Amino acid sequence: MATILVIEDNRQNRYLVTFLLEREGHTVLQATNGLEGVALAEELHPDLILLDIQLPDIEGYAVAERLRQAPTLDDTPIVAVTSFAMVGDRERALAAGCTGYIEKPIDPMTFLDEVAMHLQGGSQETPS
Amino acid sequence: MPFRKPSPPSQTSSADVELDGFKTIWRVVVPYTLFSALWIALSNRALALWAPDAATLTTWQTFKGWLFVLISALFIAWRLRIEFQRRRRAVTALAASERRVQKLNRIYAVLSEVNQTIVRVRNPAEFLPKACEVAVEVGGLRMAWIGLVDPENGAVRPVAHAGVTNGYLEQLHIALDDSPRSKGPTASALRSGQPVVVDSVADDPRMAPWRKYALELGYRSIAALPLISGGAVRGVITLYSSEPAFFNADEVKLLEELALDVAFALEMADQEKRRAQAEERLRMAVSASAVGLWDWDLRTNEVYFSPEWKQQIGYADHELENSLDAWRRCIHPQDLASVFDASGSYLVVSEPNYRLEFRMRHKDGSYRWILAQAAVLFDECGAPSRILGAHIDITPQKMLEAELEARVHARTEELEAAMEKAQTADRLKSTFLATMSHELRTPLNSIIGFTGVLLQELAGPLNEEQKKQLGMVYESARHLLALINDVLDISKIEAGQIELKIAPFDVRSAIEAVLRSMMPAAQRKGIALSAIVDENVSEVISDRRRVEQILLNLLSNAVKFTERGSVHLHCRVEAPMVLISVQDTGVGIREEDLGRLFRPFQQLDEGLTRRHEGTGLGLAICANLARLLGGYISVESKWGVGSTFTLHLPLRPPTS
Numbered sequence: 196m197a198t199i200l201v202i203e204d205n206r207q208n209r210y211l212v213t214f215l216l217e218r219e220g221h222t223v224l225q226a227t228n229g230l231e232g233v234a235l236a237e238e239l240h241p242d243l244i245l246l247d248i249q250l251p252d253i254e255g256y257a258v259a260e261r262l263r264q265a266p267t268l269d270d271t272p273i274v275a276v277t278s279f280a281m282v283g284d285r286e287r288a289l290a291a292g293c294t295g296y297i298e299k300p301i302d303p304m305t306f307l308d309e310v311a312m313h314l315q316g317g318s319q320e321t322p323s
Numbered sequence: 324m325p326f327r328k329p330s331p332p333s334q335t336s337s338a339d340v341e342l343d344g345f346k347t348i349w350r351v352v353v354p355y356t357l358f359s360a361l362w363i364a365l366s367n368r369a370l371a372l373w374a375p376d377a378a379t380l381t382t383w384q385t386f387k388g389w390l391f392v393l394i395s396a397l398f399i400a401w402r403l404r405i406e407f408q409r410r411r412r413a414v415t416a417l418a419a420s421e422r423r424v425q426k427l428n429r430i431y432a433v434l435s436e437v438n439q440t441i442v443r444v445r446n447p448a449e450f451l452p453k454a455c456e457v458a459v460e461v462g463g464l465r466m467a468w469i470g471l472v473d474p475e476n477g478a479v480r481p482v483a484h485a486g487v488t489n490g491y492l493e494q495l496h497i498a499l500d501d502s503p504r505s506k507g508p509t510a511s512a513l514r515s516g517q518p519v520v521v522d523s524v525a526d527d528p529r530m531a532p533w534r535k536y537a538l539e540l541g542y543r544s545i546a547a548l549p550l551i552s553g554g555a556v557r558g559v560i561t562l563y564s565s566e567p568a569f570f571n572a573d574e575v576k577l578l579e580e581l582a583l584d585v586a587f588a589l590e591m592a593d594q595e596k597r598r599a600q601a602e603e604r605l606r607m608a609v610s611a612s613a614v615g616l617w618d619w620d621l622r623t624n625e626v627y628f629s630p631e632w633k634q635q636i637g638y639a640d641h642e643l644e645n646s647l648d649a650w651r652r653c654i655h656p657q658d659l660a661s662v663f664d665a666s667g668s669y670l671v672v673s674e675p676n677y678r679l680e681f682r683m684r685h686k687d688g689s690y691r692w693i694l695a696q697a698a699v700l701f702d703e704c705g706a707p708s709r710i711l712g713a714h715i716d717i718t719p720q721k722m723l724e725a726e727l728e729a730r731v732h733a734r735t736e737e738l739e740a741a742m743e744k745a746q747t748a749d750r751l752k753s754t755f756l757a758t759m760s761h762e763l764r765t766p767l768n769s770i771i772g773f774t775g776v777l778l779q780e781l782a783g784p785l786n787e788e789q790k791k792q793l794g795m796v797y798e799s800a801r802h803l804l805a806l807i808n809d810v811l812d813i814s815k816i817e818a819g820q821i822e823l824k825i826a827p828f829d830v831r832s833a834i835e836a837v838l839r840s841m842m843p844a845a846q847r848k849g850i851a852l853s854a855i856v857d858e859n860v861s862e863v864i865s866d867r868r869r870v871e872q873i874l875l876n877l878l879s880n881a882v883k884f885t886e887r888g889s890v891h892l893h894c895r896v897e898a899p900m901v902l903i904s905v906q907d908t909g910v911g912i913r914e915e916d917l918g919r920l921f922r923p924f925q926q927l928d929e930g931l932t933r934r935h936e937g938t939g940l941g942l943a944i945c946a947n948l949a950r951l952l953g954g955y956i957s958v959e960s961k962w963g964v965g966s967t968f969t970l971h972l973p974l975r976p977p978t979s
Contacts, residue, residue, distance in 0.1 A: 205765050205766075205769070207766070207769035207773070208765065208768060208769050208772070211769060211772045211773055211776065214776065214781075214782075215776065215781070218781060249761050278760070278761065278764040278765065278768055299764065299765075299768040299772075300764075300767065300768035300769075300770075300771035300772050300775075300804065301768065301771075301772045301775070302775060303772065303775040303776045303779050303781060304775070304779065
């Protein structure tokens with residue numbers, strides 16, 4: 196079982212993700228904005244970070260970049276979870292250092308599978 | 324000069340008469356001498372032969388001398404008589420010949436004086452009376468008049484006369500019909516174009532209508548000569564002599580020359596008049612149009628400026644001298660080089676259209692815009708000799724142009740501002756779209772997520788009714804999300820925010836991928852889904868994801884609207900495009916509905932809307948995407964039979 200950091204400003208979504216992850220037995224850390232997320236990640240070194248892109252303080256891309264700069268977090272999988280589906284968002288997310296990309300709305304069935312895959316270090320995304 | 328110099332008539336000189344007298348003497352003396360010589364030689368011998376005896380011989384010898392004197396006297400008398408007769412005849416002939424010569428000489432003098440008059444005096448109103456006057460005074464005629472044909476009614480109108488008329492012309496009343504008044508010499512000459520001579524006014528039947536008064540005025544013979552120019556009879560000159568039979572063949576010949584010269588002068592005068600009129604018209608046109616003319620003699624560098632030329636820049640004719648210097652002074656210093664350069668280059672390369680705009684300083688100090696056009700005249704060696712040009716004051720147009728330019732400038736600035744505003748608005752729109760996308764989808768994502776959790780009973784078991792109702796919530800939320808996604812998609816396309824990823828890809832594999840994802844839906848409806856990709860189809864350079872999106876949409880529409888039958892995809896190359904058509908056996912589209920097919924939110928059949936899932940945005944999105952990719956979508960359909968949608972996609976992007 197893993198420790199997973201969820202950076203998500205929307206309370207309902209945060210709850211949904213937490214519910215599903217905890218139901219699987221994971222330990223869930225919650226951050227409601229980007230800076231808090233960075234601080235928590237640096238402090239607690241989670242096994243996986245689920246990152247919302249549109250955050251109230253700094254953009255998810257910036258968060259990903261900062262996390263990647265932290266020496267202790269350079270190989271932690273970061274999965275962008277967003278409905279922000281403008282063309283190029285996926286590419287931008289990967290370029291900013293994310294290892295994967297899950298599009299909202301979350302399908303409870305596939306979501307956990309994807310999380311498990313990212314925990315194992317696998318990725319269906321390749322930066323282009 | 325058309326005036327031929329008539330050769331003077333041949334004349335018998337008085338030297339001939341002297342010679343004749345000398346001959347007469349010889350004609351008497353020579354025969355007498357011969358006769359005398361014969362007498363001396365033969366008379367005695369003849370007498371001797373004839374005389375019967377010596378006495379008779381002696382007697383006859385006495386008489387022989389007397390006989391000689393008698394015979395020779397008779398002989399001389401006879402010779403002299405013949406000679407005197409001959410001489411009288413010769414003198415009479417000489418006198419007649421001299422009279423004829425004098426007459427011809429007079430007419431010759433008339434001809435030459437008239438010619439001089441014609442050359443000197445160009446105006447017919449002056450030279451025609453003068454010609455009549457000369458004919459009467461120099462030619463010794465009784466009367467002469469000239470009548471011209473009135474072009475309107477063909478009547479002859481006397482325009483000039485000289486000599487004794489006493490109102491004769493006023494009662495001429497020449498007719499052109501068939502009456503006796505149309506048979507006179509003037510009318511005949513007019514009709515025939517030939518000279519007409521009346522030798523005896525007293526006897527000629529043609530003179531019947533005018534005979535009495537003509538004889539009273541002392542007219543004894545008449546010659547009428549047509550004035551012919553340009554092949555038409557323009558009038559007649561009619562001459563009256565107090566001598567009967569005055570006009571013989573030689574006179575008429577000379578007078579014909581006279582008529583020819585007068586006619587020619589008339590023609591010249593006409594041409595002169597027409598030329599003067601044309602000139603006057605041109606002058607008036609030039610003056611009215613305010614075109615300034617200039618004429619530059621390149622050999623002497625003399626220039627001429629028309630009064631209008633000077634008036635354009637405010638000067639009266641005398642206030643500005645006609646010189647190149649004056650011209651140079653008036654041209655705007657900045658334009659000076661171009662003006663004289665232009666003249667030079669025009670000369671050098673013979674530009675067909677010399678046309679130049681420049682500024683000239685007005686007398687009041689302001690500058691006027693001038694449009695100059697010119698033409699070069701060349702001398703016989705082909706070297707330019709003169710430039711003729713025209714100036715038009717285009718200052719008003721220039722001012723309008725400037726105003727227009729200012730307006731255009733202002734308008735451009737406005738447009739630029741508007742553009743910037745629009746770009747700002749565009750950025751705002753873009754941000755708005757992104758925000759909306761997030762704000763609308765975030766709560767919807769929660770709804771769908773939680774509904775999913777509940778439906779999968781991850782939060783506890785549900786009864787059947789709860790499952791059914793939650794299923795409906797789930798479906799509705801999904802539909803709403805699709806709708807939002809489509810609206811955002813089309814808004815992005817319309818806002819030009821679609822970024823294309825153009826790269827080479829294999830059409831065949833893209834089609835296979837799309838078919839794979841459509842297969843389950845087709846199978847669920849029991850519809851046969853098939854595809855043929857022609858062998859020559861391979862790679863295209865385009866945005867694979869967008870092409871797939873379009874094909875997926877077309878296929879899902881085809882499956883959606885087909886209740887039974889098949890959906891068939893065919894891909895072929897028609898360079899420079901690749902054509903991918905999706906044919907179904909569905910409901911088809913009415914012809915009147917084809918027009919609004921690609922507009923947003925148009926699902927054609929209201930009834931169908933309920934039966935067929937979809938946002939009504941799919942085709943609009945596809946059409947827009949196809950356009951972005953440089954292609955388009957065409958459709959053929961028959962109501963109740965089926966539809967074929969074809970994506971026409973360029974093999975490579977139009978810009979590359």
